[in-house]
Amino acid sequence: MSGIIKFAANRVWRTYQGGKLLDEMQKKACPADSSFPEDWIGSMVQATNAGREALSEGLSMITSESGELTPFKSLVLSEPDFYLGQGCEVEDVPLVKYLDSATRLHFQVHPSREFAKQRLGSSRGKTEAYVILAIRDDIQQPYIYAGFQRPPSRKQLKSWIEQQNIDEIEGCFDKIPVKPGDVFLIPGGRPHALGEGILMLEIMEPSDLAVRFEFERCGYVIPEAARFMNRDIETALDVFDFSPVTGESIDSTFRCSPELILDENGGNRLESLIDSHHTPCFRVRRATTKGIFSRRETSCFYGIVAEGCGMIKTENQSLMLNQWDRFFCPAGVEAFSYHSDQNMTVLECYPGGL
Numbered sequence: 001m002s003g004i005i006k007f008a009a010n011r012v013w014r015t016y017q018g019g020k021l022l023d024e025m026q027k028k029a030c031p032a033d034s035s036f037p038e039d040w041i042g043s044m045v046q047a048t049n050a051g052r053e054a055l056s057e058g059l060s061m062i063t064s065e066s067g068e069l070t071p072f073k074s075l076v077l078s079e080p081d082f083y084l085g086q087g088c089e090v091e092d093v094p095l096v097k098y099l100d101s102a103t104r105l106h107f108q109v110h111p112s113r114e115f116a117k118q119r120l121g122s123s124r125g126k127t128e129a130y131v132i133l134a135i136r137d138d139i140q141q142p143y144i145y146a147g148f149q150r151p152p153s154r155k156q157l158k159s160w161i162e163q164q165n166i167d168e169i170e171g172c173f174d175k176i177p178v179k180p181g182d183v184f185l186i187p188g189g190r191p192h193a194l195g196e197g198i199l200m201l202e203i204m205e206p207s208d209l210a211v212r213f214e215f216e217r218c219g220y221v222i223p224e225a226a227r228f229m230n231r232d233i234e235t236a237l238d239v240f241d242f243s244p245v246t247g248e249s250i251d252s253t254f255r256c257s258p259e260l261i262l263d264e265n266g267g268n269r270l271e272s273l274i275d276s277h278h279t280p281c282f283r284v285r286r287a288t289t290k291g292i293f294s295r296r297e298t299s300c301f302y303g304i305v306a307e308g309c310g311m312i313k314t315e316n317q318s319l320m321l322n323q324w325d326r327f328f329c330p331a332g333v334e335a336f337s338y339h340s341d342q343n344m345t346v347l348e349c350y351p352g353g354l
């Protein structure tokens with residue numbers, strides 16, 4: 001395999017409900033919400049699901065040229081210079097997911113990279129970004145929670161967590177309205193919860209580290225080991241950034257506005273959604289094609305077809321792209337072109353810090 005790789009669905013078990021829209025994308029006979037609300041795209045990260053350790057979840061599998069099912073990660077590691085490019089390590093490549101929530105997710109906070117390195121023996125934290133793709137029809141006011149608008153003291157939060165006083169915890173946040181096309185970056189340390197009825201592309205540092213400080217959602221009780229990353233509550237509290245993100249500073253702290261990189265006369269457009277001035281952890285671009293869009297990228301990336309359909313062509317390959325298709329473009333494939341007469345939009349997710 002020496003070119004662009006398309007991925008099949010890779011559904012992952014989580015503690016919350018959702019995934020009906022992902023079932024629809026997969027053209028399942030009876031789409032329904034379940035405990036598989038996420039699809040990890042070309043993932044090189046193992047999921048951490050307490051009580052399900054015997055199962056291998058998270059890692060994407062691909063069919064090799066000899067017909068064997070192999071982890072995508074093994075293929076990448078067999079030829080890192082071609083797939084990742086020189087100087088890029090597997091840990092530099094973001095974890096990218098479709099996430100489809102039927103219910104509000106539990107309140108959680110992820111470690112920053114520094115915290116993960118210093119305190120958890122992990123090279124990556126979980127700074128994460130959301131590109132909102134769609135909202136369910138029955139949701140009138142879609143929202144996320146992010147950052148404390150009214151930060152509690154550490155002591156107060158500890159007691160609310162111990163007593164599971166979710167009303168008090170929820171009172172620390174304002175609902176942040178979201179709509180398709182919106183982009184948010186949630187740095188490690190910022191507490192958050194995603195609202196119900198949101199389909200998004202989620203891009204994050206490649207880890208599954210989470211402090212879950214709301215222990216029960218919709219009847220599911222999070223096992224103790226999964227609450228504080230198998231550590232104590234003081235360690236969990238150390239993860240939080242308690243500094244306030246007031247109503248007025250929500251947008252400047254979390255929202256990312258697209259920046260135009262290229263606008264060709266014919267209607268092709270390349271925009272930067274997340275760049276190194278937002279975070280060193282990953283980059284995200286949006287390519288819209290009307291006609292033929294010739295591109296050069298020396299870095300590897302995941303491509304996700306968010307709208308429309310068309311083709312991607314290289315010197316040796318010509319692949320159909322339908323809406324919701326996802327692929328990996330190795331660093332060694334520098335020149336490629338998108339072809340579409342329907343404004344095909346591809347979200348491109350790149351490693352950071354290179």
Ligand SMILES: O=P(O)(O)OC[C@H]1O[C@](O)(CO)[C@@H](O)[C@@H]1O
Nearest residue numbers: 014015016038105194202210212
């Ligand atoms: O607690 P769970 O069920 O693992 O779900 C956590 C989910 O929340 C997110 O961190 C989004 O906030 C996802 O990346 C992650 O999979």
